[in-house]
Amino acid sequence: MRSGFRSVHLGKWIAFTVLTCALTITSLPSQVKAFTARNLIYGSEGYDVNELQGRLHLLGYYWGKNDGIFGWKTYWAVRTFQYNFGLPVTGDVDMATKQALVKATPNWNYHMDSNGGTNSGSNAGGASGLSPATVVAGDGFSHGSAGLSASDLNLMAHVVYGEARGEPFEGQVAIAAVILNRLHDPKFPKTIPAIVYAPGAFDCVNDGQINLQPNAEARRAVADAVAGWDPTHGALFYFNPAKTNNAWMWARPEIMTIGHHIFTD
Template sequence: MARPSQSARWLMHLILSAVVAWSLLAPGTAVWAMSDKTLMKGSRGEDVYELQDRLKFLGLYRGAVDGVFGWNTYWSVRSFQSGHGFSATGQVDDRTRRALLEATKAYKPRHHSSTHVAGGMGKFSANDIKLMANAVYGEARGEPLIGQVAVAAVILNRLDDPRFPKSIPAIIFQPGAFTAVSDGQIWLTPKPEARKAVMDAIQGWDPTDGAVYYFNPATATSKWIWSRPQIKKIGKHIFCR
């Protein structure tokens, strides 16, 4: 039998390549676009974007698909790992990646330009973040990081609650809302930890479990604040609904 000509072999190669490409993109076939690097809290970029998208597809992730591996992503990964009998490390290693691929076969990968990655700020302006850091520092600068994150989380929780104003400045400067505003400590220069606390809260860490109020039981005299349903105590503050 005569050997195929070079042009014939090239045509066969193109046809085979097309068949392989079609099989990879066929409905019901999962295609993993992520790299094989381990993802963890603090990771950023397209890999995290797809991770969040797949977790959202499974109903395990409710935060912004922003390409930033924050606390929301961390707890979603842990939930996925626990549900599959893995050690809940919160890190996406090769085993977790393969399991996620298997669990999201019906997911359709999308390309997300890196210009869409929000870098953790999302809908918050630089002024919002600065103002929140001032509030956190004024309200909780003597608290450990988790206590400062908790105060930032309360501000964000109020943003999602219809009982409160609809912007960060309006929430912080709502009359009587924060002691730091009343006594002027809102204008102190915050230390870097206060900004870190704000960014951790923006990226999904809410140690208060949804609180919209807090108070210091050693100094609070308001009967109303004591009447609020309490969730937990973090540092010197009690957080409540």
């Protein structure tokens, strides 16, 4: 009898606690998410950039997608905001800019953005809180660089992986560099796909290995080649001496050997 009374009492207490908690949570004002301590610059990615874009959009400065990538439109929006609010116009988001933004948008919350619902994770405080766009970049380039499109870069990564996986890293960069050297040479077609798919130009196209999924190392090799690393110093051709008996290829002036490939002028 006594234990039954205790059970009823305990049940009431639990019900009261749950109800109180629920009321407390629902009566709280919508949480205003604040920036983390890190500065943001062109090229930054992550939830902080989502917040930056959301606040700038609320103020009417930003009209692009809220994608968490600090691109040109975000950069220009930041500059305009900085100019209008009397801040140094740098395009970089430092503490002063963040404070001014937060002050100017007290009612902002992440639910206001179309993709804000996905941003409420604990990653917000992390220095490297990566956006979904970066996850896409893990499988391939999501945006272009140095005048080349993302599909050009991805195609180059396929060639590098198909032709030189297992070679030392500079050997992989060298394959990408040869493609870029051809792009800048008047003897070759003017686009990356035309260079890659020119009949007989690359063995990996002939044997289908170009369709293999490139790994991160191949993508890194492409990125380094696009950034200017040319271990071949201007080579336009290369061949594997163990597999080639093409007379004119052997007759080309050799520049250097990297891994299993001889690179020629």
